[in-house]
Amino acid sequence: MVYETGNRTVDDAVARVLDGERLDRRDGLALIAQPVDDLAAGADYVRTKLGDDTVDACSIVNAKAGNCAEDCGFCAQSVHFDTGIDNYGFLGPEKILEAAKRAERDGAQRFGIVLAEKGVSKEHRPEEWEEVLEAIRLVRDETDVEVDASLGILTEEEAAILADEGLNHYNHNIETSPRYFPEIVQSHTFEKRVQTLRVAKNAGMDLCAGVILGMGETPTDRVDAAMALQDIGISSLPVNILNPVAGTPLAEQGLPDIMTEEVVKTIAVYRLLHPESRVRLTGGREVNLDTDGQVAALEAGADGILTGDYLTTEGQSAADDLEIMDAAGLEPNTEANQFDPEAVKERAAEETDTETAAGTAQTKSELKSDD
Numbered sequence: 001m002v003y004e005t006g007n008r009t010v011d012d013a014v015a016r017v018l019d020g021e022r023l024d025r026r027d028g029l030a031l032i033a034q035p036v037d038d039l040a041a042g043a044d045y046v047r048t049k050l051g052d053d054t055v056d057a058c059s060i061v062n063a064k065a066g067n068c069a070e071d072c073g074f075c076a077q078s079v080h081f082d083t084g085i086d087n088y089g090f091l092g093p094e095k096i097l098e099a100a101k102r103a104e105r106d107g108a109q110r111f112g113i114v115l116a117e118k119g120v121s122k123e124h125r126p127e128e129w130e131e132v133l134e135a136i137r138l139v140r141d142e143t144d145v146e147v148d149a150s151l152g153i154l155t156e157e158e159a160a161i162l163a164d165e166g167l168n169h170y171n172h173n174i175e176t177s178p179r180y181f182p183e184i185v186q187s188h189t190f191e192k193r194v195q196t197l198r199v200a201k202n203a204g205m206d207l208c209a210g211v212i213l214g215m216g217e218t219p220t221d222r223v224d225a226a227m228a229l230q231d232i233g234i235s236s237l238p239v240n241i242l243n244p245v246a247g248t249p250l251a252e253q254g255l256p257d258i259m260t261e262e263v264v265k266t267i268a269v270y271r272l273l274h275p276e277s278r279v280r281l282t283g284g285r286e287v288n289l290d291t292d293g294q295v296a297a298l299e300a301g302a303d304g305i306l307t308g309d310y311l312t313t314e315g316q317s318a319a320d321d322l323e324i325m326d327a328a329g330l331e332p333n334t335e336a337n338q339f340d341p342e343a344v345k346e347r348a349a350e351e352t353d354t355e356t357a358a359g360t361a362q363t364k365s366e367l368k369s370d371d
Helices: 008-018 025-032 036-050 093-105 126-142 156-164 190-202 219-232 260-273 291-298 318-327 341-350 364-370
Strands: 054-064 110-115 146-150 169-171 206-208 211-213 236-241 278-281 304-306
Touching: 008 025, 008 036, 008 260, 025 219, 025 260, 036 260, 054 093, 054 278, 054 318, 093 110, 093 126, 110 126, 110 169, 126 146, 126 156, 156 190, 169 190, 169 236, 190 206, 190 219, 206 236, 211 219, 211 260, 219 260, 236 260, 236 304, 260 278, 260 291, 278 291, 291 318, 318 341
Parallel strands: 054 110, 054 304, 110 146, 146 169, 169 206, 211 236, 236 278, 278 304
Antiparallel strands: none
């Protein structure tokens, strides 16, 4: 028996997805116009049938901060904008391992090494390249988390080396639709990002690639971004929500806050367009969604999160994330890292000063508190 919401558009899409059909752009545009409750119910049903009722947690470390030559309008680390973040060079393999062990302790299943730059370069920065490889080896060999990375643009040679080192996922977000991308980034093209994703995939790595919501894009842009990712073929789709940092162009525009309903709708549509991928609720969620809103996203088909701090801003604690999973009736994934969720909660209750990797950028929540 196929689950029915009473909404013909949603019910038809659910039935076709469960029959193994891939939905197209026309389907996506029709779905995103449907009521949020119908979409959420249908997407959640697809998740229960095709997923494992777990939420997969990943964590990241900002391995090299600031001074990036690119001009992405949302990014606090661009050299073009005065955002007040802490700039530093490559942290080094041992410090990255320490961060990975903290992530492992807090229940992350995968750990991402992130460098804020156009691309790590074996040719132009060979010493840094070797340190990145050493960090990957340390995390791979000395923790139970799967090691991922976001290192910018790759050559075919670099991608092959990373794959041989056992890199699990390569992250390279497309940010938004092909149409809207030039409004956000001028220093490189949408096609350049797609090219790197294809290079990483051809080398044998799984792909983690997603979007940022709330940058002024339309619902059609959100669908078109999902279609572009469908064409590429990804296994993890992070959904970030803009947390505008003072000094960046998007903060200066004073964009209206995105509504919870829009986020939940997009999550649900992404689940239907990417039924077998991890749809991951990531950066900016805790300043754009209250606890109920985050639960609603998990109840609308999301089955992954980014836990802990982000690149330059503070995130949400692992203990709080576990409570949100509980409220949504889901369990944390323990496939790679068989941690004890209760121990994470107990430790959080005892700690008064949690070590953080967050930078000093002033974000939406801080700007509001200053008003």
